[in-house]
Amino acid sequence: MDEQLKTELRKQGIVATTLQELYNWGRKNSLWPLNFGLACCAIEMIAASMARYDMARFGAEVFRPSPRQADLMIVAGTVTKKMAPQVVRLYNQMAEPKYVISMGACAISGGPFKQGYNVLKGIDRYIPVDVYIPGCPPRPEALIDALMALQKLIDHQPLTGADRPRHLRADAPSEFIVPGFGAHDLEPSQNPEVWNAPLVNISLAGTDDAGKH
Amino acid sequence: MIAATEPIRILPKSRADGGEGQFLEVSMGPQHPSTHGVFRMDVVLDGERIVKLKPVFGYLHRNHEKIAEHETYLGSMPYTDRLDYFCSLTNNWAYALAVEKLAGIQVPERAEYIRIITAELTRFQNHAALIGFLTQDMGASGTPLMYAFRERETILDLFESLTGARMMCNYMRFGGCRVDLPAGWLDHAKKFVATLPRFLDEFERLLASNEILMARTQGVGVLSKELAVNAGVTGPVLRASGVNYDVRKVDKYGIYDRFAFKIPMGEHGDTYDRYMVRLLEMRESLNILNQALKDIPEGPIVDPKTRIRGFKPKPGEAYGRIEAPKGELGFYLVSDGTSNPYRYRVRPPSLMNLTVLEQLCIGRNVADVVVILGSIDIVMGEVDR
Secondary structure, three states, X not given: OOHHHHHHHHHOOOOOOOHHHHHHHHXXXXXXXXXXXXXXXHHHHHHHHOOOOOHHHHXXXXXXXXXXXXXXXXXXXXXXXXOHHHHHHHHHHOOOOOEEEEEHHHHHHOHHHOOOOOEOOOXXXXXXXXXXXXXXXXXXXXXXXXXXHHHHHHHXXXXXXXXXXXHHOOOOOOOOOOOXXXXXXXXXXXXXXXOOOOOOOHHHOOOHHHHHO | OOOOOOOEXXXXXXXXXXXXXXEEEEEEOOOOOOOOOOOEEEEEEEOXXXXXXXXXXXXXXXXXXXXXXXXXXXXXXXXXXXXXXXXXXXXXXXXXXXXXXXXXXXXXXXXXXXXXXXXXHHHHHHHXXXXXXXXXXXXXXXXXXXXXXXXXXXXXXXXXXXXXXXOOOOOEEOOEEOOOOOOOHHHHHHHHHHHHHHXXXXXXXXXXXXXXXXXXXOOOOOOOHHHHHHOOXXXXXXXXXXXXXXXXXXXXXXXXXXXXXXXXXXXXXXXXXXXXXXXXXXXXXXXXXXXXXXXXXXXXXXXXXXXXXXXXXXXXEEEEEEEEOOEEEEEEEEEOOOOOOOEEEEEOHHHHHHOOHHHHHOOOEHHXXXXXXXXXXXXXXXXXX
16 A cells, blocks of 8 residues: 555554554564573663663563463573473473574573683584574663564564565474484584585685685 | 473372372473472472472573683672572672682771672662562462562662662672762662661551561461471571671671671571561661661772782682671682682572471371472572572
8 A cells, every 4th residue: 555645544543554463463462481590691681671671562471481472482591402492392382373582692602701621613513593682691672672673573574475484384394303412412503404514615725715715 | 300391290109197088299390370480399299288399490491500600700790690699689698708708808997888788779679579579479469569569679779870780780799899989879878768667667557567567477388497407497497597797796707896887587487487587587678778888988999909800819729708687608619720619619598598498288188288398489590409
């Protein structure tokens, strides 16, 4: 519909919208996060939901203790190898549509503890992440910014067509492999459906072609 | 041990009275809204009653000690922030104190005052937040926590203007502090500290004689004097059991001997006493803060003779300890003369205090476990390191 006509109608007290707009509007403004803190970042997550920052303004203050009632998983803190299977299991237990915010350096890549033998180098190896927030820990404003970024992402999701999101496809998986404890590391060490090690073309280094790229 | 895929298991029961029935083994955590981080308890239940409780740690084991053996001495300072992430400044101080003992460094007077001011502010915000979380565990959904976090945010503003970070301050240096107080900081702090007694009165009026709070905490999780001492429990948990032990008074580290303050003590050792001791400790912190903010002298903030680059203490060992908000926090360092410690060990108060959890919980209901755990005040970053 023509935007001008829409504004004219709104002046008359008539709201014209599409199903997609209405559906996405409702979903983006009532994201219920999982009450799930791992480490330091969880304190900033709590601070974001308290009076000064007040995440309730964005419809995301109802922290649910059960994954069955939550839409949004905020991975707030260091994911260790002992904890990683439980994180993936919690994600699997959440109902579609579900989103993940990877909060802080540890959840993104292992952060300052990356060299540790027990630290997972990024939760995106096992579950798909929608928004990353850098920082150690990110400020509550950064979490609110991530929430708004996620709302924008939801706002533009089409309901039909080839670009429709995962929860509207019958063939897309909504559960992912839960890693087990292997002899030396988690097995599998990553989920290739979600994450692949970035390829670095080493053969170019030190040759004449190196400068061309 | 039960596998994580099998959260509930039924065990055959052999009762002393010969009754029929079954025990239920429930895994509480690691994702549980009341476990204060990723902590699991394997609880064996007789109906609602706790028969056995086994704490399971390690879900946040971040290899702090091993990483520190490969870092320079100063390089470990930011990692200490992340031990007990509520109280980064006291963690910094404990580590700095251990290294200063190891290398024999003197701290200038102004730096000692700054350390005490920041440490007492840290203690205040930790205790306020803890009481908020404790009441939230009892079902007061958010109001006391909101009050506590309102004050905490203002304290974090002070920390931010001083150190540049809200939570991970990384502020102490061997032989002093990183930067001097910014212009106007002291006046700002004085004005803020003057408003805190009003907050404490309000906070106390809101909670102290609340009937639900008393019913849920009085006589719950009684920790006897003997057990507390034998288990190595420290901090407010120990003092609530009636043991007069505070590292600030025992060691007089820093310049704590210059300040007049009392050590609040409990009588019964129950959850209510642990709550009340913290409330009174906050008032004593204000006492110290008022004195320190008034007396702070001018001068250098770091010993000019301290070498930051190429810092290599002589071979030897040292144990530095302070009274962190949760108890005695100690760092044990062994130096072999190189730039990184040979052994780096943390004595976390949360872990030692957690060892008495089973004794406090046996015979109580499941709902009491949540309250008792809240009153012990654990932070998993410190328990698992």
